[in-house]
Amino acid sequence: MKLRKLLSTIVSTACAAVMVLSMSSCGHNSSSTADSSKSSSQAQESSSSVGLDENKSFVITLYSEYAPVTCENFEKLVKDGFYDGTVFHRVIENFMAQGGGFDLDGKQKQASTINGEFSANGFSKNTISHKRSVVSMARTTDPNSASSQFFICYSDKDTFLDGNYAAFGMVTKGMEVVDDFLKIERKTGDDGEKSAPITPITILKAEMIGDDSSGHHQAKFYVSF
Template identity: 50%
Template sequence: MKCLGNLKKVMTAAVAATMLMMVGCGNSSSNKKNNEPTTAAGQSGNTIIITLNAEQAPITCENFEKLVKEGFYDGLIFHRVIDGFMAQGGDPEGTGMGGSENTIKGEFKANGVNNELSHQRGVISMARAQDYDSASSQFFICYTGNYTADLDGYYAAFGNVTEGMEVVEDFTRVPRTQGGDGNMSKPTTPIVMEKVEMIEPDANGWHRVKITMNNFLE
């Protein structure tokens, strides 16, 4: 894949190896937590709102909505967090090696799809393996727009964080150990999506998803 593992123009080999690689599939899930909701950043009950862009990536959005409605993401973790780059989650195995049962077409220019949504701060996009059509459930949220030259056209961006980006930023406050990617990217405290659900569309009719997080800063 041009899995985020081949971004050698702007990143060291060690960081490059961490990119958005995901291989295989799985159907196990992480332990769920039921903490009482609060409103402080990083605590249980904090929410992230994602507005989907079906105009740019209709297949990806349809697949993501289907998994959300099935409760697929409930209890899963963000297993990889890299400062200044991205937070990756949606793997039922919690290792970066799993996914849902089905794979979908990669909606990006290198795969013949004119997706013009750029990987800027707050953009959500699909992780995949080397095969352009291997994305399933794993996704990532960008912290910066520093890697657009390498991500745009090779990964299917499909929406934006429109509320709660400060919660995503708080993921970087969780201590991390060395992950399978060779970088300090594996959170020592599980960053859990306790509940992922569809909510009412925005004023323009764009579909939205709400992610309710656990108290990962506890």
């Protein structure tokens, strides 16, 4: 797929998808807090995720040092239950999976917009590079139009997006579940790509869990498909 076509696809009708990842922002390990973080995580999970399939879940670690407003907004939406019942409506092989904005009936959910934390918008602090497993905010051509939709990168070759979208996290557990989205049959979507899953990929529940060993906040997503 040519660069121009990819960029056009990203900013298409449904608040286009965009992605950012940086190996420098990937999980850091600190043995001094690992055990307490694990215990906190398990306690929170056991109290709120009973009956959900652990084999269809993934964890997003948030890197607020790179995108503080974006992470704060994402965490608030998770805590408010905004993502529960929304779907991944665009899944493109070797590119990304985008969701968090539409319900099962295809109705778009509304959320407040935030400033785009990326260098092309005057925010130099975000140095995350778009690579596999990175999570970034989708937006329209307006740099400050991101709200709830996010996408997860499938490829290390999406670095042409660097500096143009607000990457803010990374799937640090369960990326194989996100990979399985590609097994779902897809039809041509509004973006002109073979991107629209025929079987809904639904977020059953999203919740904040324990911080990682470096104190980064984490969100866990349970999905069905």
